[in-house]
Amino acid sequence: GAVVSQHPSWVICKSGTSVKIECRSLDFQATTMFWYRQFPKQSLMLMATSNEGSKATYEQGVEKDKFLINHASLTLSTLTVTSAHPEDSSFYICSQTGTGGADTQYFGPGTRLTVL
Amino acid sequence: GQNIDQPTEMTATEGAIVQINCTYQTSGFNGLFWYQQHAGEAPTFLSYNVLDGLEEKGRFSSFLSRSKGYSYLLLKELQMKDSASYLCAVKDSNYQLIWGAGTKLIIKP
Numbered sequence: 001g002a003v004v005s006q007h008p009s010w011v012i013c014k015s016g017t018s019v020k021i022e023c024r025s026l027d028f029q030a031t032t033m034f035w036y037r038q039f040p041k042q043s044l045m046l047m048a049t050s051n052e053g054s055k056a057t058y059e060q061g062v063e064k065d066k067f068l069i070n071h072a073s074l075t076l077s078t079l080t081v082t083s084a085h086p087e088d089s090s091f092y093i094c095s096q097t098g099t100g101g102a103d104t105q106y107f108g109p110g111t112r113l114t115v116l
Numbered sequence: 117g118q119n120i121d122q123p124t125e126m127t128a129t130e131g132a133i134v135q136i137n138c139t140y141q142t143s144g145f146n147g148l149f150w151y152q153q154h155a156g157e158a159p160t161f162l163s164y165n166v167l168d169g170l171e172e173k174g175r176f177s178s179f180l181s182r183s184k185g186y187s188y189l190l191l192k193e194l195q196m197k198d199s200a201s202y203l204c205a206v207k208d209s210n211y212q213l214i215w216g217a218g219t220k221l222i223i224k225p
Binding site: 042043044045046091093095103104105106107108109110112 | 212
């Protein structure tokens with residue numbers, strides 16, 4: 001498996017501010033991490049794939065200038081929601097592939113973002 | 117297009133057995149995953165199938181039929197803590213993970 005942590009677990013911010021979410025791999029070096037968003041009662045939506053030392057790959061429809069991803073080390077990837085608005089309120093989850101084989105993804109505990 | 121179908125919600129009784137089905141139509145197939153997600157929490161990995169047949173892991177089993185594009189997750193001896201959403205996900209030919217919307221399982225005493 002893999003142990004992934006996220007910080008913060010929840011955040012409330014005012015509209016227009018930027019919020020940074022950290023995703024750490026605690027027991028496994030992750031060259032690739034994934035960022036998901038999940039709205040209430042909906043499925044996971046992949047936002048981007050974060051690659052260590054290079055630019056992230058964003059899914060269609062996800063604004064790369066709004067959701068800044070930095071993967072500067074093998075154990076840390078960050079997602080910054082810039083100029084957040086109420087519609088950005090969601091549950092943000094990172095994951096990485098671990099040692100389970102078949103590229104099984106192991107998820108962090110998630111960050112609940114509420115934009116007022 | 118790519119599609120994963122699961123029932124939206126199921127109800128079962130504590131101690132009973134429940135089967136959650138998943139059908140998929142994807143461009144290629146490189147494995148199917150089942151995850152459990154409790155409300156307000158992130159998904160946790162349950163099982164992985166890439167070959168046809170049944171994989172058993174304790175109270176949980178997962179079955180795959182590639183020719184039918186079909187899988188099920190079988191939960192035995194249901195406990196109240198099994199109340200959660202169960203997500204089916206398929207890895208396509210590009211190794212992209214396609215997620216189902218999840219099945220909310222409600223366990224009643």
